[in-house]
Amino acid sequence: MNRPGPPRQRPRLRPWLERHPLGPRVFFLGRRWHDWHLGLLVLLALAAAALAGAVGDSYPTWIAIAVGVWLITKDWRDLTSRHRDTASWRLGLHRPPLPLRRLSRAEPMPLLVGVGVGGFALVNLLSALTPNIRWRGRLLLHIEPLPELHVFHALAILASLSLLLSAYYLYRRRLRALQLAVALLCALGLFNLLKGLDFEEATGDLVLAALLFAGRRSFYVRHDPLGRRSALLRIPLVAAGGFVASLVIVAIAASASLATDLRETWDLLLWQQGPLRFHEETGRMDLAVGLIGLGALGLIAYLLFRPLAAPRSLPDAELRSAATDLVRRHGSDTLA
CATH class of the missing domain: 1.10.287 (Helix Hairpins)
Structure with missing residues (x-):
């Protein structure tokens, strides 16, 4: 007589989230949903709307198409069972996890920070290259003469270009890029006030600098030491x-x-x-x-x-001899 097995659990129809070492997993209607599922739904919805004449050739339509294609592209490993569940979830392309990197909730932060800092750098650059609002310019002329205004415009342009270049290295988690970006954002906040009383840009720069400082633990890539050479x-x-x-x-x-x-x-x-x-x-x-x-x-x-580089020269004879002696002694002491 066969014993009855455990009762089969009914699939959970409501959405729920499962924590996994490779990233969060979303379940809905009793099955797991991937990023490429969402991208395919977006493209199918656009196709149905186009057949019904609800959407046309416009910028929002092309943006939605790009989003759908991007969701499928970034999740291409999960399209086949052979490569499924071999990559960790990211805002960008899903990649296999590095063996020595510990995943955390702040994993996407460098990408978001890089995009945000690049956007703020462009805003500051355009603000420095365009004329000031008239009433602010007239008010500033009572505080400082015109040549000083041009000096702060030039300083704002130079700081904005430097900040724009540091955005890529923030995405690469460089610690020195974080330190420079915080200093440049604080300086841009001051330059924006002195070149045109641009309170909006100055406030955004200082807020972003505070956010960067608060999330400084996500930037841990060390650099070559800044020596004399x-x-x-x-x-x-x-x-x-x-x-x-x-x-x-x-x-x-x-x-x-x-x-x-x-x-x-x-x-x-x-x-x-x-x-x-x-x-x-x-x-x-x-x-x-x-x-x-x-x-x-x-x-x-x-x-x-630039990050720390591997040594270009091989160890000398003395170091190789010490390493050989250490390997041979392994197992003969109490610390082995």
Whole structure:
């Protein structure tokens, strides 16, 4: 006589969330739902709406299509049973978990922070490149003269470009990028007030700096130490080389005094209109000099934010002998 087995549990129809080492798992109507399921539903809903004539060729439609395709692409490993449940959940592409990395709830934070900091950098850059609101400009002229306003505009442009470059390294969890981003956001908050009484941008910069400082534990990638060779020599040389190259190009294209060439080079590096005017073949001198400045700034960012590198040279004979002796003694002491 066969014993009756345990009663079969009825599937849970209501939505519920299961915690898993590879990421959260969503269940609904008795089955597990993946990201690609949601993307497929979005595309099917758009197709049905298009057949019914409810949607047309518009930006929201294309954005919805991009979202649907992205949800399927990021979850491509779960499309087949062979690769299913082999990758950890991420806001970006799902990737196999690294063996030495511990997953946490703040795992998506570097991606969100990188996107947010990049967006704030663009907002600050556009604010520095556009004219101030008239009543704020008139009020500032009673506090500081016009040349000082231009100085703070230039400083805001330089800080915004530096912040935009640090956004990528924030996504890569670089600790030094976090420290620089917090300092730049605080400086931009001050520059926005002094260049045009831009209270909105200044408030956003300071709030984002506070959020970055609060989530600083998510940025743990260490860097090469800033020694004399890297910090005190390479970075100033790159900056000076970019400025000299730009100055030579401006001096060749324009027949002006050295002081005028220096002023023009500085303004063009900050993507501002200088005292000189270029025509015909040299009409886009501003673009050429600006790209040189961006290239130099990118190289400085690489030197500043690069992670710890593996040693390039093999251990010497003394270290190899000590390692061999340690391996041979293993098992012969009380600590083995």
